[in-house]
Amino acid sequence: MFSHLRIITKQKYETEIATRTAEVCEQIAREMGAEIHDELIQKLTIFSLHLDRLDRATNHPAEIESLLLKMRSDFQGMVSSVRSISRKLMPVNIMNDSFQVSIKLLCKNLEQDGQGQVHFENSGDETETTTQIKKHLYRVVQELIHNAFKHSAAWHVWVRLIWKKEELTIEVEDDGSAFSMLQEQIARLESKHNTLKMRTQAINAHLSFRQGEKGLLATVKYKI
Ligand SMILES: Nc1ncnc2c1ncn2[C@@H]1O[C@H](COP(=O)(O)OP(=O)(O)O)[C@@H](O)[C@H]1O
Ligand SMILES: [Mg+2]
The missing domain is CATH 3.30.565.10 (Histidine kinase-like ATPase, C-terminal domain)
Structure with a gap:
């Protein structure tokens, strides 16, 4: 009777582990997805809008300077995002x-x-x-x-x-x-x-x- 019980418990335990592992994988994918969406896609979209504005601001040095400042800091953010996503994808050795x-x-x-x-x-x-x-x-x-x-x-x-x-x-x-x-x-x-x-x-x-x-x-x- 006890060995029977132990088998059921082991099965339940393995199911529990499998469920949790699947949940963690799902959550990791969701976090990376959010990072790609919020940090990359959105910033890239804004970046291309800034490029358009830069095109139109040729005679306004002050505006060019402020745009460049903003673009530089967004670019830094994008670089660190890509770095973070690639680090999450790399195995831990x-x-x-x-x-x-x-x-x-x-x-x-x-x-x-x-x-x-x-x-x-x-x-x-x-x-x-x-x-x-x-x-x-x-x-x-x-x-x-x-x-x-x-x-x-x-x-x-x-x-x-x-x-x-x-x-x-x-x-x-x-x-x-x-x-x-x-x-x-x-x-x-x-x-x-x-x-x-x-x-x-x-x-x-x-x-x-x-x-x-x-x-x-x-x-x-x-x-x-
Ligand atoms: N070091 C920190 N300093 C201030 N706020 C933080 C810090 N870490 C996390 N938070 C806040 O907690 C929230 C939840 O963090 P987290 O669960 O890692 O989600 P995410 O990083 O995807 O937003 C963040 O959105 C942020 O508002
Ligand atoms: Mg976080």
């Missing part, structure tokens, strides 16, 4: 490196040319975890850094790994958002069923947001 080395490289890769720095700090000794756990945590950090630059106009992002005997704490803090807006943003983040939430739930990690020194401070706690 974590097999050969320790987690802290992978995250350090990620921080370096996500720095915005002349526009944003990502500082990496590690304290304590790394404890070995499975590749699957490392991949989820890596993607969570990637999205948190991406969010900081996209939503908060941050100049600096700090990524801290703190290893204790039985717990890994990851902090991602930015110096972006204005204080007054932050509670609203935190409420928005907490209510959204995004990949941050799905990934942390999948590995039983705890994700929380609060106001940091200047901007948002996201904390992930994972019991090793």
Whole structure:
């Protein structure tokens, strides 16, 4: 009787895993779709309108200058969008490196040319975890850094790994958002069923947001 029960439970468990995996894939596709639509298609459309206006403004140097300023900043946004989408599509190669080395490289890769720095700090000794756990945590950090630059106009992002005997704490803090807006943003983040939430739930990690020194401070706690 018990073995029969165990089979049913295993089947249910596998169905649950398959359902969750499908949900995460769906959500990743939706997030990339939104990024392509909002950040690329819309900005490209505006960019072509600006080109038309530029054509007509040949005798108005002040207008040309202001258009160019706007176009340059939109172009930067588009470049960082393409970069972010391509990074999401690239597999995470974590097999050969320790987690802290992978995250350090990620921080370096996500720095915005002349526009944003990502500082990496590690304290304590790394404890070995499975590749699957490392991949989820890596993607969570990637999205948190991406969010900081996209939503908060941050100049600096700090990524801290703190290893204790039985717990890994990851902090991602930015110096972006204005204080007054932050509670609203935190409420928005907490209510959204995004990949941050799905990934942390999948590995039983705890994700929380609060106001940091200047901007948002996201904390992930994972019991090793
Ligand atoms: N670092 C941040 N600073 C300020 N607001 C943020 C930050 N990260 C996220 N947010 C807010 O939370 C919302 C939800 O974020 P997210 O679920 O990642 O969705 P998306 O990035 O696709 O908008 C964002 O639209 C933004 O308003
Ligand atoms: Mg996001």
